[in-house]
Structure formats: structure tokens, C-alpha cells
Amino acid sequence: MLMSALKPLGELENATEFAARHIGPYEDDERHMLSVIGAASRRALIEAIVPRTIARTKPMSLPAPVTEAQALAEMKALAQKNQVLKSFIGQGYHGTHTPGVILRNILENPAWYTAYTPYQAEISQGRMEALVNFQTMVCELTGMAMANASMLDEATAAAEAMTLAKRSVKAKSDTIIVAGDCHPQTIEVLQTRAAPLGLKVLVGVAPQLMQEHDYFAVIAQYPSTSGLIHDLKPFVEQAHAKGAAFIVAADLLALTLLVPPGEFGADIVVGTTQRFGVPMGAGGPHAAYMACRDEWKRSMPGRLVGVSIDSHGQPAYRLALQTREQHIRREKATSNICTAQVLLAVIASMYAVYHGPAGLKRIAQRVASYTAILSQGLQQLGRQVITPAAFDTITIATGADTDTVLAKALAAGANLRRLSPTHLSVALDETTTRADVNALWSWFAKDGQALPEWAAFEKGVDSLIPEGLRRTSAYLTHPVFNTHHSETQMLRYIRSLSDKDLALDRTMIPLGSCTMKLNATSEMIPITWPEFAHMHPFAPREQLAGYWAMNDQLCAWLSQATGYAGVSLQPNAGSQGEYAGLLVIKAWHESRGEGHRNICLIPESAHGTNPASAQMVGMTVVVTKCDAMGNVDIDDLKAKCEQHSANLAAVMITYPSTHGVFEVRVKELCALVHQHGGRVYVDGANMNALVGVAAPGEFGGDVSHLNLHKTFCIPHGGGGPGVGPVAVVEDLVPFLPAHRTAGVGGAHSVGAVSAAPLGNAAVLPISWMYCRMMGAEGLRDATEVAILSANYIAARLAGHFPVLYSGGDAGLKGGGVAHECILDIRPLAKTSGVGAEDVAKRLIDYGFHAPTLSFPVAGTLMIEPTESEPLAELDRFCDAMIAIREEIAKVESGAWPQDDNPLKNAPHTAASLLKSEWAHPYTREEAAYPVASLRKQKYWAPVGRVDNVWGDRNLSCSCPPLSDYA
Ligand SMILES: *Cc1c(COP(=O)(O)O)cnc(C)c1O
Secondary structure: OHHHHOOOHHHHHOOOHHHHHHOOOOHHHHHHHHHHHOOOOHHHHHHHHOOHHHEOOOOOOOOOOOOHHHHHHHHHHHHOOOOOOEEOOEOOEOOOOOOHHHHHHHHOOHHHHOOOOOOOHHHOHHHHHHHHHHHHHHHHHHOOOEEOOOEOOHHHHHHHHHHHHHHHOOOOOOEEEEEOOOOHHHHHHHHHHHHHHOOEEEEEOHHHHHHHOOOOEEEEEEOOOOOEOOOOHHHHHHHHHOOOEEEEEEOOOHHHOEOOHHHHOOOEEEEEOOOOOOOOHHHOOOOEEEEEOHHHHHHOOOOOEEEEEEOOOOEEEEEOOHHHOHHHHHHHOOOOOOOOOHHHHHHHHHHHHHHHHHHHHHHHHHHHHHHHHHHHHHHHOOOEEOOOOEOOEEEEEOHHHHHHHHHHHHHOOEEOEEEEOOEEEEEOOOOOOHHHHHHHHHHHOOOOOOOOOHHHHOOOOOOOOOHHHEOOOOOOOOHHHOOOOOHHHHHHHHHHHHHOOOOOOOOOOOEOOOOOOOOOHHHHHHHHOHHHHOOOOOOOHHHHHHHHHHHHHHHHHHHHHHOOOEEEOOOOOHHHHHHHHHHHHHHHHHHOOOOOOOEEEEEOOOOOHHHHHHHHOOOEEEEEOEOOOOOEOHHHHHHHHHHOHHHEEEEEEEOOOOOOOOOOOHHHHHHHHHHOOOEEEEEEOOHHHOOOOEOHHHHOOOEEEEOOOOOOOOOOOOOOOOOOOEEEOHHHHHHOOOEOOOOEOOOOOOOOOOOOOOOOHHHHHHHHHHHHHHHHHHHHHHHHHHHHHHHHHHHHHOOOOOEEOOOOOOOOOOOOOOOOEEEEOHHHHHHHOOOHHHHHHHHHHOOOOOOEEOOOOOOEEEEOOOOOOOHHHHHHHHHHHHHHHHHHHHHHOOOOOOOOOOOOOOOOOHHHHOOOOOOOOOOHHHHHOOOHHHHOOOOOOOOOOEEHHHHHHOOOOOOOOHHHOO
């Protein structure tokens, strides 16, 4: 019968199609990989590697997977629960037009969004140029000497400024004065962050508080949250006379017209660059910025891109001051910021490049003009405007009328800001039109009142910016801001930068601990939908219904994945999740009258953010040892638990460990900590080895953070955005982050840890889509294939390099690693002088991004292939590593000298090879085409090896002079 020729419907509908696309190796490949490893089946492999004591007892309960098309349809239905109203709310979030050329060629372009943090300078020159543009833009608009390459949001940037000031000034006080007209979310985060450090936050009328109290710093908003522009200069001088710092939270668009804080002596300037082309996205992601005086640059938090030179003496960019990066500072660290907001910083900088100083000024002047006209018109209508000095925001005393006006606006599809029961404020922006101003007038007009005539305003109006505060100094004079103003030119500039870089669209990025897996296109599509992109974070809650529904679903799924009872998506990076999680533990101890518990035990192998976060919640870090196998040394841990029993607050472990080991005794370890009254923090950055297989909430963890930008597919963006949800067991749920400003409660909550209640809300659809399309089985398969792929690499390379910490089954070739494998290069340094860095740089010549270099063990490479890499790419990588091992053998044998060989001279630029003279003992072909496949496809590093030391000695973080500018 004909009908019997058709397959069962379930197979034809193929709801699991996405999982098969997400996972790189095919079924046949898997059989081959298992045979190379020497495992009978995937199941047998996993059972040999993941300790049976921690294996999940029951599978995750997630909705059955759907196809890409169906998931997008469901996502659309959620999106449509959001109501996108015209926003006049302001409060740090403004409407903006993302130029199409930037939207499509950066935000929607994997060459930009799948790049990693630029630790490997030679393959990151493009994005670092964009970041230097960002730093230059911030320096010039704020009038400051130094700026970093982005902060997480304005509120946390203000908190980081507070601690930077505290450690930099002479004043001995522990009090910071916060002007009451700062944005409320900034005040809220300052309060959260000050408390555990014993700093006192005084909020109120700053000039008065400055008379009455001692203080180490003052922070003021410029223009203030009500829109009023204050002349801050006299107060800066007053603060300086007391040896205190003055911090300004400033709006960059306003600074194109206002005297910049650097010109009136500010010590630190922070703010957001959101309105430079980055949609509001219900609060994030956006790049915040921090700028400071030159003397403080070496204690500034975050990453700084600097200019140095390469091995040919040419200018080249690299991350500056790496030795002070958090992974080196560890328990002496002062900030935990790691993943920042690089993609958004790139977008904001490109917005400035595209518009140039004249274009930015025109936008700002248009906003300022509409604001002045709006204000004048409202006064004609008999309204009392209480912000005579303003840029884009005005506040109106509406008295008993407040709710009526709000309701009229709402009925017409707009949100105003209710500043108080008797005041409304209105913020205009780049997107404001005459029609908007007319509409605003009509909502404030009394019945029957005629609206103002535009004719009176055609010739321009008086600025509301006070004469003495008008900017006269030039900005953005560098050619990069004055060249790329046609779309063709801009398109090619963007393309020329991305061509210099290696991202996931060209090669695997086998970075251990970073999980650089597929960021599927259908996961990315929803993030630019207007229903998500154009939401204001403080719009009325019911308008954000789609976001909250997505939040609830994603939190439930992440609970399933981790085995925890409650999740908060507010932290906007892993480091912030750690911070929030430790605050939760601290608050729990305090709630039991055990606030004295302040010892945090952290194994020496931990990621640097762990001790840094512990430091920031006021805990004392005690480092515990690891044994020769890379496991936590239980005896040492036990001794330290006993020693500190009365004061033990927490232990932070990473599971599987940063050494890539599933420690067999983890349950025992958790029980031990609990016996001594402490709580167990499990760093969840390595969840890609656990999802569906084991759950920290089941094996004894109390708190974890996840990195949605590692395990759950949010792209790394060249160093952000990230999302670092914090997940906790039942009794800790009441302490999870809240957000007063947004009306998100929790009587026992630790408070707000981000500026917005859902943190980087706009990228949450990515992880939602991933879970929705993978389903429980797909997610477990992903974990298992990630482990399989790491073991395949370990098996293929084991005969060529020593594999460290293969804690698994000795019967497996490669020894049995978790989801990453560490190759030890140190023995080769002795025999050949070749170090791990040389291997990393030589991989560039082979067209690869290097694995993680010298973390967690110096002199090693840590490889994490993830489940997404196809077998062919795993083999290309292994072939490259084996070829490199043969090159090292030539150095060992003396065929090539130790100081002149393809490894030491890597990476080779085209310019260095296409020269008439060639004095090296190897051929140009050996340099450029060590394996045949490179002849078909070759990535050329744009610069030779970058000299880090030179750049740190001659620290510069602005665009290089014209003469160097190619
Ligand atoms: C990446 C990572 C972190 C920090 O996460 P960010 O999102 O970069 O702040 C913490 N711990 C481990 C083990 C990590 O790999």
C-alpha cells in the first residue's frame, strides 16, 4: 500500500531538528570519536567520567522541543505581550536611532558578535580599534584623561567609582554624599554596594550635606534626574579642599553642549552610552563608561585597550595593564568586573564615528531646541516648569493634575515619568519630532486651550543651558570621527575592522572555561524585534508583561537545569552573579544573628573573579590547596573549615573544577562545609559539562551563578554582553536581588545589583530560544557531546603533549577529561625554549584562535571544543597542534635555533613574508603554509607579535596620532 511508504509523522515533523544542527558531530562521527577514545558508547563514556554519586536522579522537566520556526512564533507571541509605547520617561534610558549600517553590519553580524575578549591581541586588532575609538570618544566628551573599554551599567559604574575614589583619596571618612537628584536606580545600587564595605551613603541635598558631614566623595548627576543642570564647579572645589573626590554621572549627548566635567575638575565621570545608537531593551545591554584623572588610571576597574607596538615596530593595540587584571590580583582585587559590554561599546563608538562631532552636535541641538520649545509652550499653557536650566528633560509641577495628564498620555500611547505625586517629568531624545511636542502640549493643556504656534519658534529659541555652562571646547577632532560619514565609507570601515579579526564565523575558538559554542541565528533574531528593543525598563509593569513572562519561563527552565529552587536574572555578568550570590549568603547569616561569619574559603585554582567578589562583599578570603590531580585538597579544606568553624561563611568551588575535573568527593566536601555552618557556592561557569547530567542544587550546592553567555548561547560580543543569573536553594530564595525603583519587591532581599530589574533583559530571548528548541534531551546531548569532543581531542593529542588532570578512567585514551583538556607545554620549554605563548601565537598562522593560555596553570593551554564544533574542525585543530609539535621537535633537534624559528616569530604577517630579504632558517612557505589546507583558506594576522611591556610603559588609551593611523 502506498501509505506504508511514508514515515511516521513524528519523524517527519522533526521537532528535534534544531538540536541536531546545534550539535556539530554527526552520528557516524560520534562512532569514530568513541573508537579513537576507546569507549564503547557515549553512555559508557559519560558513566566513566561523571561520578555516579552526583548523576541526576531524574531528567530535567522542560517543555518538549520545537523547531526554529515554531520557537520564533512562540517568542513572537511573548513579545507581543509587551506594549511598546512612546517613552518620555528618560531616567537614563532614551529613544535612539540605531543607524541601519551599524544595526546590520555589527549588531546582526557574527563577525562582531561572536568574537571573544581580545586577549589574543594579534587577531583582535579590529575590535580593539573600535574600543580605542570608544575610549577616545568618552575622554573627549567628558574632558577626562583616561577611559576604559566599558562598564556594565551606569549604576554599577557609579558603585565602582565610589570604591575607586575610596582607595584613591586622602580623606579618611567612610561617607559618600549622593545628590538626591541622581537617578534612583543608581542610588539603589550604590546603597547595595556600599553596605558590605562599611561605607555610609548619605542621600539628600548635596551642598547642605557637604557642610554638615565629613566625606570621602560626592556624586552628582549632570544633568540631574529631573533634568535640572547644576553648576557643579564650586562643589568640586569644596570637595577637593577636604581631600575628597567628586564623581559626576553625566549624559554623553548633553556633554556635546555642556561644559564637560573634566573642565571643572571632576575626578571620575561615569554614565551610559545607551543613547548612542543602542536600543533601550528594557534596561540592557548597553555600555556604561568610566573616565578618570590620569593619576588614577592604574587603579581603574575594567579593561583598558592601549596602544603598543608589534615585533616590526608598527603600532598595534592590546589590552593594557594585563598584570593588574583580576585573575592576577585575586584576593587583592578591588573590582570583579570581567565580561563587560564590548559589543555595545563598539556600537556606541561607531555611532560617534558615523555622525561625527558635527552630527552629534546637531542631534543634541535639535533635542535641546525641542526641549526649550516644549518648555516655553507649556508655560504659555499656564504650566509651571521647575527646571529653568535643562538640556533634554524638564519637570512640571502638575499638582492635583498629575494623574489626569499621565492618563491622557497613556491613552495616546505614551509614558511620562511620575517624579512625585505632584510632579511629572518629560525627556526628549533623538527620535522626538514636532508631532511629539504637539502631543505633549495637548496632554498638559486644559480643555479647550489652543496649542502654541510653531511659527514663533522657526527661527530658533533661546537655549535652556545657562550661559556659563555652555561648552566651547572642541571634541572628536581625530580623523576617525571625521571621515566615515557616507554610508559606503562607513560600511567599508566596519568591514575592514572585522576582516582583521578572528571570530566564530571563521574558526573554532577553543577557549577553556569560556564555552565558545554556536550562537544560532534564530536565537539572535528576536533581540532586535521592536517589542523587545524599544521597551523602557521603568515603563509600567503591565506594559512589560512579555518580558516578565519570558523571565518566569526562563527562570523555571534554569531551575530545572541547576536543581535550585529560585533564580534571578538581574546580574548582568558572571562576576555580578557571584557578587549577588555571596550577598545572599551574607544576608542569610545575618538573618540568623550570625553576621560575624565572614570567612570565604576558595581553592587556589579558582577563577580570579571568585576572590574578587568575596572581597567586595566584605568577606575575608582564605585560599585552600589543590592536590596533584587538580582536585580540591580535602584534607587542607577540612583543616581550614575546622580552624575557621565559628566564622565560616562560605566555600566557593567551581564544578567541574577549572582544571576540568569532576571531583569525586564533591558531595563530601559540601557536607563538610555545611557541618561547619557555611554555605557552598558553586561557580557555574562550567555548567556546559553538567546540564542534564548532574545538578549542583542536587549534589550539595546552595548558590550558583550561570553564565548565559557561555552555556546558554548568548554570544560573547568581544567581551560582553553577558548575563549571570544567580540561582539558590529554597531557604535562600527570599534573599535574591530585588529592585525598589522598578517596584520589584522582596522584604529580605539583598537589594538591587544592577541598574535595571532584569539586567541585560534584551539578550534573554537568546537563552530562551536555545532551551525551547533543545528540550531536556537536546540539552543533555549537548553536554555529553561537549564531554565527548574534549575527550576526543585529549585522545588525539595525548601522544604528542602531556594532558594534565585527566581524572577520569585510565582505560580511556587521553585519560578521561571533563569538557575541557589541559595540555602541558612546560616540559617543552626546557627542551626547546618554546613556551605556551609561542604555541598560541603559532596557531594564528594556522588560522586558529588560541586556547586559554596559562589559566588555571601557568605554561599550559586549556582547550574547550564545545558540542557545536564539527568533527572536521576538531581534526583541523588536532592536525595543527600535531604539526606544531613536529615544529617544536625541529627546535629540540637543533635543526632550527631556539631564538629563530616559526614559533618564536609567530604570527607572520603578509608584509613580513613578502619582502626581498629573508634571513630566517626556515622557508617562507614553512612560515605561511605549514599544512596544505592553508593554501585554500588563509587568515593573515594584520600585525606581528604585540609587545605588552612597551605599551604599559608608554600607556596611552586614545586614538594614535594621524601619522600612525593607517
Ligand atoms: C567566565 C568565568 C567567570 C566570570 O564570568 P564573567 O561573566 O566574565 O564575569 C567566573 N568563573 C569562571 C570559572 C569563569 O570561567
